[in-house]
Amino acid sequence: MRVVTISGFKGGTGKTTVAALMGVAAVKDGLRVASLDLDRNTRNLSSFLTLRRASRLQSPDHVMLMDMDEDARTNAKPKHSGRLEPLVRMAKMDGYDLLIIDTSSGNLSDVYEAHLLADVILTPMNESPADMHGLFAPLGAAAAPRINYREMIDTVRFDRKRAGLPEQGWHVVMNRVSSLPSKIGGVINDRVAAMATEAGFEAVWRLRDRVVHRALALEGRTVFDTPSDGRLTMSELSGRSEVRALLALVQGAQAQHMPRAA
Numbered sequence: 001m002r003v004v005t006i007s008g009f010k011g012g013t014g015k016t017t018v019a020a021l022m023g024v025a026a027v028k029d030g031l032r033v034a035s036l037d038l039d040r041n042t043r044n045l046s047s048f049l050t051l052r053r054a055s056r057l058q059s060p061d062h063v064m065l066m067d068m069d070e071d072a073r074t075n076a077k078p079k080h081s082g083r084l085e086p087l088v089r090m091a092k093m094d095g096y097d098l099l100i101i102d103t104s105s106g107n108l109s110d111v112y113e114a115h116l117l118a119d120v121i122l123t124p125m126n127e128s129p130a131d132m133h134g135l136f137a138p139l140g141a142a143a144a145p146r147i148n149y150r151e152m153i154d155t156v157r158f159d160r161k162r163a164g165l166p167e168q169g170w171h172v173v174m175n176r177v178s179s180l181p182s183k184i185g186g187v188i189n190d191r192v193a194a195m196a197t198e199a200g201f202e203a204v205w206r207l208r209d210r211v212v213h214r215a216l217a218l219e220g221r222t223v224f225d226t227p228s229d230g231r232l233t234m235s236e237l238s239g240r241s242e243v244r245a246l247l248a249l250v251q252g253a254q255a256q257h258m259p260r261a262a
Contacts, residue, residue, distance in 0.1 A: 001092045003099045004250045005118035009149040010134035011105040014124040014175035016044040017213055019102035021243045022250070023060040024052075024222045029247070031097040033060035036087065038111060039104040040065070044217070051220030060100065063087060065110060084113045098250070115156040118168050120250045123149075123201070124175040125192075127185040132192060136199050150199055157200070170201040171249065176209040205246055210239050 006019045019035065026033045037045040043064065052059040065083070084101075091099050101114045115121060125131040133143035139151050157167060172192060178185060192204060207213070212223050212235065223239035226232070 001096050001099060002119045002250055002252070003088060003101065003117055004120045004122060005101045005103060005114045006122045006124065007103045007111065007115060007149075008123045008125065008135050009105055009145065009147055009152075010125075010131055013126060013131055013135075014173075014207075015105075016042075016048065016102050017216060018122060018124050018173055018175065018207070018246070019045055019100050020048050020216055021207075021213070021222055021224075022247055023098075023100050024058070024224050025240075025243045025247050026098050026100075027058045027060055028224045029244075032095060033098045033100065034091045034096045035060040035062050036084075036099065036101045036114075037062070037064040038101065038108070038114060041104065045102045048216055048220055051217075055220055057220060057225055061096075082113070084110060084117060088117050112152060112156065115152065116159060121153070121168055121170045122173050122246070122250070123170070124173045126176050127174065127178070127182070127188045129184075129188065132188055136192070136195055138199075153200065169249075172196075172201050172204045173246065174204055174206045176213075177206045178209055205249065207242050207246075208238070210235050212236055212239060 004022070006015045006022075008015060016039070023033050023035050035045060035049070037043060039045070046062065046064050049059050049062045088099060101118070103111045103114055123135060125135055134145050135149050137144040137148075137150070139148050153170065160167065174189070174192070189204075196202065196204070210223070212221070216222065223232075223236040223243070
């Protein structure tokens with residue numbers, strides 16, 4: 001079983017969108033998929049799956065932790081809570097192929113543990129300086145946030161190495177990429193690409209901005225669900241291809257690197 005943690009301390013980057021699309025794509029491909037929503041405030045992934053089930057659409061099995069974590073009310077450095085590991089172990093014993101963990105935008109101990117248990121970490125971001133600085137500015141830099149995401153990733157990797165566990169893959173997913181090139185988009189793409197080796201993440205993957213992706217919260221439908229008129233648009237077909245490339249990545253296949261938007 002592969003464990004995929006979709007993360008980033010900054011809100012609004014598209015974590016739940018990526019989790020929802022990948023979960024549905026995997027189910028449609030015949031995989032047994034479980035999903036875990038760690039965002040106790042918005043519960044967006046849970047809401048999305050509730051909508052899908054109400055519409056009788058194929059969905060991942062779903063679990064959500066409802067109890068609050070003490071770290072949510074403090075600035076304490078996250079510790080290993082030990083609450084997720086039994087869930088991961090049970091999912092593996094139950095024969096699931098994929099477990100997708102959608103995290104919240106903070107340094108809760110459950111979020112730390114979700115990274116510690118992951119085989120692959122996906123970090124969505126938008127083409128904006130705020131996302132770039134909020135996620136990847138090094139500790140001590142002028143633009144670094146108070147709660148530093150890169151520092152947590154370094155801690156997780158150190159703890160896994162100390163425990164004799166293999167290093168995870170860490171990939172950035174550039175989300176909501178415009179179909180039209182922009183100066184700021186080019187600058188952000190170049191800086192993120194240059195930052196990859198320094199920060200320790202691998203290839204940058206891209207999902208274009210599509211109306212159907214933004215409509216997930218309305219009816220729970222994705223590009224993988226056939227419209228009532230039976231017609232898929234070219235945008236929806238392209239969206240399927242992008243998401244399936246990500247799915248191949250987390251399954252360990254040699255997926256093709258996703259090209260930059262022209």
